[in-house]
Amino acid sequence: MSIPRALTIAGSDSGGGAGIQADLKTFQELDVFGMSAITAITVQNTIGVEKVYPLPPEASAEQISAVGSDIGVDALKTGMLFNAEIIEQVAGQIASFGWRNVVVDPVMIAKGGTSLLLTEAIQAMKEHLLPLALIITPNIPEAEVLSGIQIRTMEDRREAAKRISEHGARTVVIKGGHDQGERVIDLLYDGCVFTELAGRRIETKHTHGTGCTFSAAIAAGLAKGLTVEQAVEEARAFIQAAIEDTLELGQGHGPTNHWAYCRRRVQVW
Ligand SMILES: Nc1ncnc2c1ncn2[C@@H]1O[C@H](COP(=O)(O)OP(=O)(O)OP(=O)(O)O)[C@@H](O)[C@H]1O
């Protein structure tokens, strides 16, 4: 039996907590062989993003083509795509390989406020990428942009999920990290049924890269043959442990602990 293989198509975070670096660490921890197609290089640490150097759009397409045609891809995730040209190249490759296990994390803005997706690229994301998504994982501000709905209540979130699914994403998970309250609730909509996945909200400023890690863990689960619901459940357990067992790195929003989930499982056994 060959090892499950997952690809991340995303930006590089020099700080190691988000982007490609978070994704590959997550794949490794979840026993999946990780590959990458880098879309942009960010100069970044826990304090913020200083600079973004987008790569030429064809660089994304060529990296995807190189690994897809040789090693093979059981599941993939997209993260920071930055501009419309990169989105079009990435979507074109996903469609031409016919990949189905596609997790789209519609990364738009970094914690410090730097834009990781140009405003004019939002339409390209809706048009080219959302129809290819098995799962899309917006946070609340991203769900507002993609749906055109201002989200205040859980009812607003349900309406936003419906609107986003109309663009073709089969499953929408609107994450609750940006909400308030003792419980953090991720809302899953499969085009028919809503499921609320709730957990304890951890009081911490070290949440850099939570969305990247969560979507990478979902892709790892899909690569291993889990169902969408199972993959999302495991990703929630992974991110919960990663936030809980904080590493306390850096002066700003530090990274999460990618070892925590698997270390805990080993201790239980
Ligand atoms: N304080 C917290 N306690 C527990 N779980 C959290 C917390 N913050 C986020 N999460 C979980 O982490 C995952 C990512 O959610 P979040 O809304 O933070 O994504 P995001 O804003 O895209 O992340 P980022 O932009 O930092 O990568 C979700 O499963 C969410 O429930």
Ligand SMILES: Cc1ncc(CO)c(N)n1
């Ligand atoms: C490269 C990169 N991707 C995604 C995010 C969002 O967390 C980030 N800060 N940096």
